[in-house]
Amino acid sequence: MTDLLSAPLLDTAPIAERLRTALPTDVEYASARLFDERSEHLRVRQNHLEPISNEFDTGVMISIWDGGGLGYAATADLSATGLARAVDRARHWALVTAGHMVGGSNEGAAAIAPPPHHPTGTYNSPVEVSWDSMPLDDRLELLHQQSRLLGVDDRIVDWAAGLTRRSVDTVLVTAGKDGQCGEVQQRFEFVYPGMRATANEGTNTQTRTFGANAFCGQGGAEVLGRFGFGDAASRVADEALELLSAPNCPDGVMDILLAPDQMVLQIHESIGHPLELDRILGDERNYAGTSFVTPDMFGSFRYGSELLNVTFDPTVPGQLASYGFDDDGSPATKQHLIENGVLQRGLGGAVSQQRSGLDGVSNSRAASWNRPPIDRMANLNVEPGDSTVEELIASIDDGVYMHTNNSWSIDDSRNKFQFNCEYGQRIENGEIVGTVRNPGYRGISRNFWTNLTGVADANSFTVMGTPNCGKGELNQMIGTGHASPACKFSDIEVFGGES
């Protein structure tokens, strides 16, 4: 059987040699970054298999630093002629931009210096059970089973279960007139399970999902078991139905307890994005936005209460955005961004660190072969505390336990936010007393995290991800990882839907 999915489209050893041969050695620094992706998308909706989609996406980004300029050229033509054409194009852009790069000056100093080294190394996603050991008909039957469990009531008006598998091989080859060269090879295996059930009565429609796409990660078939995919359908459907008859979430100032699958979003939007150094440097002001964080805050600003500890950690096995090297070739290391509530460092790769003079991390990442790297979150995690979830619930007199994000909005400096969840549980006098629908809350990042009054322990700590973070010009969509326990916040403005 012809199976393009089970192996890289290109043999990485010959292609690495071809890339190295194509790179010029008369410029300060040159790199060729190959991105070779194979993906399979399976979805069963209302017990019918939707068209299977297989995607193969292969190409190279050539980057050339020379004379104070930097040029990129992306091509899917990997022949010697195609690569030579791309090298010429990137070389031309380096010439055109010389002396005009941001942060530099026409008086001389290059704003964006070439990478200081030629990296070497490898990375492989940890895989316990190969995805290919689970035949296609078994994968389809699994989805049919879940679909049948989701569509159990006439009030369930739409439902679906799906699986996406992506395999990505990257090769970064570097060269320069210093005669040095480098080569980094990385192999990633991603699995994205998902399901949803939508219930309706009259003008009330409620949807419950399997973690709103957050239950994903690196690995093989074991990722499904990691999140309990095979056991979730009945609960998802039952909770969608339950929401139909639940009262609206109350309005008022009260405590909230955020489940890990809502913490994903809270961390991402109000810690991750504000700490990106390219935002702080102004690169994103025309599109994704700026940041309320300013360079002088690092090392002293109280971002949150003493309970808040946030790490950048691309070394967590199996998390969505783990890697050995970022796309500029910087080796991945774990760093504390916020320690006991105090801001320590930002999310910026080698280029942003050089431009800002601030400490950063290895997070220069590109969505694919056709986009240049920019500062992105990788794995951004809230470290566990020492309370049980039960203890946090017991400590709340008046509040709501919110699960699974379904709406997010935040201003361009990442300060004023408003988030909604799929499913809420009303807490009164330390006990859960019922379900509420349309739970939402709003706040201001700058002081929201100082209201963090409880962090659950490792028992609720869940390693998840966000598959679709958008940013950049040209626009780029990329996956980020987030892990968190349940967290309690006090004195938060809470609201429900229209009556």
Added chain:
Amino acid sequence: MSDLTNPGAAAQSTASNDRQSYFDELVTTATTTLQGDEVLLANLAGEATDFIRLNNNDVRQAGSVDQRKLSVDLIEGKRHVGGTINLTGDLSMDDARVTALLGQLRDQRRLVPEDPYLLYNTEPTSTDTVKTGDIPTPDEALADIRSAGDGKDLVGIYASGDTFHGFANSLGQRNWFQSSTFNLDWCFYLEADKAAKNIYAGFDWNDDAFARKVDWSSQQLTALARDPKVLSPGDYRTYLAPRAMEEVMSLLSYYGAFGRRAHETKQTPFLKMLAGDATLSPQVSISENTAGGVAPNFESSGFIRPDAVPLVVAGELSNTLVSPRSAQEYGVPTNGAHGGEYPESMEIAPGTIPTDDVAATLGTGLFVGNLWYTNFSDMSACRTTGMTRFATFWMDDGEIVAPVSVLRFDDTAFNMLGDRLEGLTDDAEVLIDPSTYVERSTASARLPGALLSDMRFVL
């Protein structure tokens, strides 16, 4: 203009008719490999783009992207499987890759059941649209843009070159749509959240037109320099400029306001309209105006889109956008909508407020140039939220008093476009989508501004 000579990626890459011939030849060859009663559908999406990203009027990143993505659907009876590959531009290599892909799809197809919702066009209708443009070389564009931003904090993106889309099937249908465009999406930044946002996009670069855009932005910068006003949460009389309207309409569209599947499965934000519990203002008429847009007039199963589909007429729901799959699932005719069933060329009919008199008609209230990061706070009720962004001003008696610090709104579209809508401007602005996720967008909208008697702000 720069004296550097550089034809740009668009000109360097294969010319229009060569691209079209290449696609034709590729599909013709693939058709010869089909077995039995197999049918092949093929879609090509590609671009040859030069881009310049700027910050503080200097270059942050600049380069070229040359890509062609081929998607195929291999059908036998009611069974089918799809696949996508990148084309390299080397015909023998691409022929071999397509053959290998079809082999894999053929193997997979044996494992899948019949698809009851499969529908593709079996009455070949071939079309050919090529829109040429007069765009500067990227070197010239860089020089022009930096000159316009001299002494200012200019930040944004310039992208230019060809985008092209093709459809072909083994039944002999051929469709081609190609355009050569530029899009400069930029801000002059004053400080913090104060900036004058603008877009200059089109087919033919015109120095005078660009100069007028730059002049307008420079005037806004002057107004933004006034001391900002901080407004408390509350209800304010508000004018939403066309770009702000676009943000609200995009949200509604993307989440199924006009899609057949969303209507049938009660997931549309217009659920209350479906139930007869709400209407929009009689002043609001919305259509998918393919003939007036810049998107292809064919979809991935080969159906040709009508010139226009009325979606809301005088505040009442009219048609929906129906993809071929929804047509089969719900027993209605398709109107060539893509699988997402949201407009690519939305038009809201203009109203009667003279565009030049907007400030005077607003009188005292908020002038909102842009909204940002809209989403739902209660989708069943069509309740939306989002932020003001860039140039938002407090006006008094038709005069700018001060820029306003960012505000969060939280209100239903049934209020904003319903009983609180005082009127729409008499000029609908053409808004080219600057989005470049995966590839440069060919979406656009034609929208007027909207004057609201009240709009609810909460933070």
